[in-house]
Every structure is written in structure tokens, then in C-alpha cells.
Amino acid sequence: MKKIDFSRYSSIKIGSVVDVEMIEEIDEVFERYAIIGGANNILISNNPPKLAKLSKNFDHIMIKDGFLHIGGATPSGKILSFAKKNDISGFELMQKLPGTVGGMVKMNAGLKEHEIFNSLVAIKSSKGYIEKKDINYGYRYTDISNIVYEAVFEIKKGFSYPLLEYFEKLRANQPKEPSAGSCFKNPKNDFAGRVLDECKLKGYKIGDAGFSEKHANFLVNYGSASFDDTMSLIELAKKRVFERFGIELELEIVVL
Numbered sequence: 001m002k003k004i005d006f007s008r009y010s011s012i013k014i015g016s017v018v019d020v021e022m023i024e025e026i027d028e029v030f031e032r033y034a035i036i037g038g039a040n041n042i043l044i045s046n047n048p049p050k051l052a053k054l055s056k057n058f059d060h061i062m063i064k065d066g067f068l069h070i071g072g073a074t075p076s077g078k079i080l081s082f083a084k085k086n087d088i089s090g091f092e093l094m095q096k097l098p099g100t101v102g103g104m105v106k107m108n109a110g111l112k113e114h115e116i117f118n119s120l121v122a123i124k125s126s127k128g129y130i131e132k133k134d135i136n137y138g139y140r141y142t143d144i145s146n147i148v149y150e151a152v153f154e155i156k157k158g159f160s161y162p163l164l165e166y167f168e169k170l171r172a173n174q175p176k177e178p179s180a181g182s183c184f185k186n187p188k189n190d191f192a193g194r195v196l197d198e199c200k201l202k203g204y205k206i207g208d209a210g211f212s213e214k215h216a217n218f219l220v221n222y223g224s225a226s227f228d229d230t231m232s233l234i235e236l237a238k239k240r241v242f243e244r245f246g247i248e249l250e251l252e253i254v255v256l
């Protein structure tokens with residue numbers, strides 16, 4: 001068990017000190033817990049469920065039988081460095097995309113059409129390997145309900161520096177303040193940032209929680225935002241957008 005202070009650990013810097021069970025080895029008992037990775041897409045409530053996190057034992061990268069096996073706790077930065085060094089493509093999107101492999105696979109993290117599932121082959125769960133064809137996935141969505149202990153990827157040669165530069169440019173309008181990435185998923189054929197902006201929510205604040213002046217779909221913490229401020233802002237945005245456009249915004253951020 002480890003005490004984690006979410007006001008420091010989570011990327012949005014909200015939450016209190018919570019007991020988190022550390023997973024040292026594969027064990028079905030942890031399927032009953034909510035799993036956290038790097039907490040870059042998570043908002044911890046004042047009363048979270050039982051939490052668990054993969055230990056350093058799951059932070060590894062290995063080439064085996066022509067595939068890349070990456071432990072669920074391996075951070076994106078380490079994978080990007082490995083891909084550069086070994087001239088492997090498909091991982092350029094991890095540039096400034098904070099997270100662990102477990103969290104990235106569960107969220108099918110990515111940018112535009114570049115998603116982690118593009119080069120995924122299988123995941124390792126407590127019940128063995130599950131192949132990609134047996135997983136339902138889409139835009140920032142998967143139906144994975146198991147803990148991802150490891151992910152297996154294809155090895156495609158040719159790390160792309162132009163792609164890295166392209167991602168760097170796409171990120172130029174991201175705010176510097178603490179956030180959990182995009183707050184809402186983009187509605188079909190539209191952009192969450194656009195509809196929030198149209199509803200005059202760009203720069204709108206409740207307490208220290210606000211939709212960034214730079215990009216309306218980034219809910220940022222201007223200092224000491226609370227969970228309640230953040231949820232009030234989320235609810236207000238959903239209501240306004242529904243009233244104006246009839247669109248039900250879906251959260252990308254995971255509330256625990």
C-alpha cells in the first residue's frame with residue numbers, strides 16, 4: 001500500500017492523499033480495484049473507489065519473437081526514446097502525450113488518426129493474452145475491462161522525425177497550466193473546443209477551475225481548483241452545449 005497525494009501526482013493537481021494498493025505481480029484480486037496509471041486523464045473525487053497501480057515490476061520494454069513487449073507501467077517518454085534509438089515507427093505520437101502503456105491502451109490514446117491501437121497486437125491480462133481482434137475500440141474508446149499488464153506491438157521500421165514535428169505543431173495551442181488533457185471527446189463531425197467556445201465557455205471559471213483561454217476543451221487548474229469546482233464546471237458545460245446544440249458532450253476525463 002502506498003499513500004498517493006493526488007494534488008501532486010495527478011496531472012490536473014486535484015485530489016487528496018489516498019491509499020493505493022501496489023500491484024507487484026499478476027493477481028485476479030486486483031480486477032475489483034480501479035486502476036490508475038500516471039493519472040494524466042483522471043479526476044479523483046472526494047470519495048474514490050479502491051485504487052491500485054502497477055509497480056515498477058511492470059515497467060519494461062523487450063523485443064521477443066519479433067514483437068515489442070511493453071509493461072503496463074512503462075511511461076510514454078521511455079517508449080519514445082526506445083523507438084528513436086531502435087528506429088521503430090508508430091510511437092511518435094507519444095511525444096508530450098503523458099501516460100503509461102496501460103492507461104494509453106485503455107484510452108486508445110492518440111492524435112487525429114494516429115492512435116496507439118494502430119500498432120497494437122495484443123494485451124496481457126490476468127487471464128492471458130487478448131488479441132486486438134477480440135477488443136472493441138474506437139476514438140478514445142476501448143471495451144477493455146481487465147488490467148493491462150503488458151501490451152504487445154508490431155515492430156515497424158523507420159522512426160519518423162517529420163511526424164514528430166507535426167505532433168509538436170499540433171500541441172502548440174495546448175495550455176501550460178495543469179490539466180488532464182482534453183476534457184470532452186469531440187462530438188461526431190464537430191469539435192468539443194468549438195462548441196464550448198460558441199457557448200462562451202472559453203476562459204470561463206468556477207473557483208480556480210476554468211476552460212483555458214488558449215483552448216476551450218482544456219479544463220485547467222489555475223491554482224487550487226477543487227473536485228467540486230471542476231464537476232460544477234463540467235455540468236455547466238454539458239447543460240449549455242445541450243441547450244444550444246442538442247449535443248450530449250461525453251467526458252474524456254475519467255472521474256474516479
Ligand SMILES: Cc1cc2nc3c(=O)[nH]c(=O)nc-3n(C[C@H](O)[C@H](O)[C@H](O)COP(=O)(O)OP(=O)(O)OC[C@H]3O[C@@H](n4cnc5c(N)ncnc54)[C@H](O)[C@@H]3O)c2cc1C
Binds near residue numbers: 097102109
Ligand atoms: C497535457 C496533456 C496532454 C494530453 N494529450 C493527449 C493526447 O494528445 N491524446 C490523448 O489520447 N490523450 C492525451 N492526454 C491524456 C492522457 O495523456 C492519456 O489518456 C494517457 O493515456 C493517460 O495515461 P495514464 O497512464 O496517465 O492513465 P490514467 O490517467 O492513470 O488512467 C486513464 C484510464 O486508464 C485506466 N488504466 C490506467 N492504467 C491501466 C492499466 N494498466 N490497465 C487497465 N486500465 C488502466 C484507468 O483506470 C483510467 O480509466 C493528455 C493529457 C495531458 C495532461
